Amino acid sequence: MVSNQNELDLYSEKNEILLNPRWPKEDYEKLWALASHVQEKRKLQGHVWIATSGSTADSVAGTKLVALSKKALLNSAHSVNKHLNSTSQDVWTQVLPHFHVGGLGIEVRASLVGARVVPSLKEQKWDVHHFYETLNAEKCTLSALVPTQVYDLVTHSYKAPSSMRAIVVGGGVFEVELYKKARALGWPVLPSYGMTETASQIATATLQSLEQSEYPSVGLLSHAKVQRNADGFLQIHATSLFTCYAQNTTEGMKSWDPKTDGWFTTEDRGEIIDGALHIQGRSKDYIKIGGEGTNVARLRSLLETTALQMNPSWPAKLALLDMPSDRLGSEIHLVSLLSADDTEKVVQVYSEKVLPFEKVRKIYYINEIPRSDLGKVLWGELRKRL
Template sequence: MPAAGTPLPWDRGNGPCVMAPPHLRGWAEEAAAFLSRRGMDGITAFATSGSSGSPPKAILFTRRALDICARGALEHLHAESGDWCCPLPLWHVGGAMIYLRAALAGTAVHTLRGKWCPQAYADLMRSSGARWSSLVPTQVVDLVRLGLRAPSTAGCIIVGGGALDAETGRKARTLGWPIVQSYGMTEAGSQLATAFPGDSFHTDRLSLLPHWEVQTDKGGLLRFQGEGKLFGRLLTQTHGGFLLERVAPQEWWGTRDLVRLEGRLLTFLRRADRLVKVLGNWWIRMPSRTFCAAASRRLSWRQFHIRAPEWNWSPAVLPLPLWSRPAASGMRRPQAPSASAPSWKRPSPSRSWESWTETGCAPS
């Protein structure tokens, strides 16, 4: 259904707006109350983490900053006209920014209802005539796997939340899906750099959006500055309560991403720590020999590892989610939290704790 002029959640004027997935609803209400008590009723926050079992945090924005991010994306893609199709949840920054871009451009949003279904998405793109959309890599993989062809009206589909492998990208282009790789993070209101629709598919040398300035520190880690960046962070303390961390307007925000900069072109290289995002979840990477030794001695539940020759940072990956990060004494099976634990420590009702540990996958 098209949603032209639909009020955005942060336009309702009823205090701070904390965007969070359903399993963090209680936490989001507590976070909103905390922000309201500090006179921050105009703040919009996006929850991050939480599904991994680590304490969730919220990335805070002013409405003006989000508008700058949305306008920057519209300018970069020349997307001032044409409807959008949204297959992403509104509580995620990628989904929310689709609605904001459309609102600023005065166009409509056609929302994919219910669970992700590649056929339903292709049908909605065709029936709505939407020109713009956003997907995550696994959704593109689904379209390619089923051989679904894009409608001729599709103009540009932004791929975010991780890098899409080049082969899948080329196959998607062959099927008519005009996908472009982007690089970004919640702290940047979605995108920092995005390829142009007219180029062949590539994941390196992405063009910076016009509202960002970037640099690297001595270690090659990315830092960025601009009026669209986060206002602050709301951290959940392990003993309960919140900690508000403000970010000064003139402050450069540092990341843990190693990048290569060539003028206003950005190439993501890898994370500086031992974590890597695979299929939307953070994993710990380890050499194959270490993995095999650990698995034979310590792991009592079914695990697997992924070989990815195209990834130049490691010969193998140990798919161990953050909530089961190995302690210094060795890897042990995580214990299911009690029903009295905070909401962010409990699994979503739709997926049992056992199903997470048996597959080695945290919920997305």
Template sequence: MEARALTSDTFWEVDVPVMMGADHPAPEGIPPLIYFQTSGSTGVPKWIGLSREALQVSARTVNEHLGVTRESCWVLTLPLHHVGGFGVASRTWQAGCRMVSFEGKWDPFRFVQWIVGQGGTHLSLVPTQVHDLAAAGLRAPASLEAVVVGGGILMEDTGRAARELGWPVLASYGMTEAGTQIATQRLELLDQPYVKEPIDLLACWEARDGKTGRIEIRGDALFSGILKHGGDQWKYEARSGDWFATSDSGLVEGRKLRITGRTDALVKILGELVDPVAVEAALISQAAGLVAPGQAVVVAIEDTRAGNKLVLAHEKSVKRELLELALEAYHASCPGYCRIKDLVAVEGIPKSPLGKPLRKELSRIIAQGSI
């Protein structure tokens, strides 16, 4: 589906189901929602269904939070079948403003040259893209007012380097089930050095600390249900209850969030619960911004003695000496059960279309020795 179609009145007023990015028509009899494909913690594909009303609540709230007006211009850099890219189109329609799309393979130099002539004011990027822009020393176009960074954690060294180059980066937290953003830092913070947390809860959301350690959310932009395919049949399951337990652990401090990790990523090592993603963030921070997100990934591999062990997989383009120095600094203060046991070079880290590392696939590759 083209971006132009998503910014038309017809798309938002018609009451039919739409499966974004699907190569087949929507099955008969399912609710008239907008469905986005994602993979659960088990890796089984599922489709998250959101109503048009929920998506517009999200769009309107994000626009208000970021100061978007009819004179603004959203820049599309993410695929439309992903809720992050779709969100740019829905915000454009809601605000009645302009939208421009960056086509082709990501290239930071070409991107900056292109956007200078477009007059873009707002865009969403993933941490890898911000790293590329900062590492290349590329200054931001003067027209930019806000860059929402999602799809992972933007390290503080990279965020501060980007802000020094004029990129108005704001950390965000969101998910498909919420129609994109749940929390996004305020524009007022752009006058200060970048920090990755806390992140401000958007006006349409409530959040609380769940009994199971997961952050729970409630709001009018929440998904309606889940569509799954098993065998030859499709099955739709409506969401139950007002509150939704995310897969993320963290702290809710009034209207601010601090995300500490993913509960579905925790593993037991020597009897202790360990989050490989949190270990990775602590380790990469020791590399002083010289390693791009997704170039070095910490995964857990089964171990006979310890239950699991942590392995650092890195692309061969990353200098091993740099990672060894970062490991030395990290190991100087981490507890024993959080130590990295192996350093493995791979041709490439398997990633999603948005550049997120596919950790389960990477663990399987390393465990099988097929690197």
């Protein structure tokens, strides 16, 4: 149904639909039909359909799709290549899948400069040992990872091969503590900010930041502009912006373009200081507990840092989330794969760092935390299980 070829004709008017081949057949076909319907209705040409992370969708079939023009993908790739000083001498290692904007972005960047791409998944899945072996064997120079993958490298105390000169890290919050541990092992990690809607990163730390020890600022790339609206949300204007959304809803197939005068308003609150982005959290992360406001993303960051300092393997076995409460409106719960004793140790230290209303009020002990292919917690599915 969908081509598995990793090479797209980046200059043709043909449309491409890139979906996760491991999705249930019925859901896969519904999303394929959605993209086909919308591109015909909107008369799209030269576009690539990619799914958003789906971490909040209640079902796979309800995953939001993004239409990116091939021109947008090329504009993004050109800007990233310029930022990383990428040339034909570089060897990219690819562990983000072809149907994810991060994986596809690597292919487009390499194509523009004639660089080589080395696939580094093992049987189409992330395996930190296989990845590390590939880096050394192929003398890879560049890569793009999500924080979960960096976490795995740190947990196994792998030291960066001398050939590696830059790794763009995006797709989630890159904790300061994790950044420091990765740098201590020599990994040339560059925090970044981007999304499927912008065809990958629009802001990334510089190569020069690798010469310093502190967590770097994340500066805008040449193809993007960012401003803050009156409500504190970041708005993006870029030559890599998406064309439209598409989604299966209870009312049927829906497509829409949320941009206003070429500006896309994100769900992220933040500010721009001297050309650098400072992300404060997503709108959905701001909740009220008994009338007191707090940011769930900040609390998750505190929990992860606390667990990481206690045992490098613990953060991946914990998930903090807000749950509805008749009395308080919302309250903080914790999901754990750890033993009761270890969980209580983490909760005790976490509690000392937060305000009383931000403390954990309930703990669930389960066997598995549902995650996406990139290691992101599937919050919608997790909430259903609880």
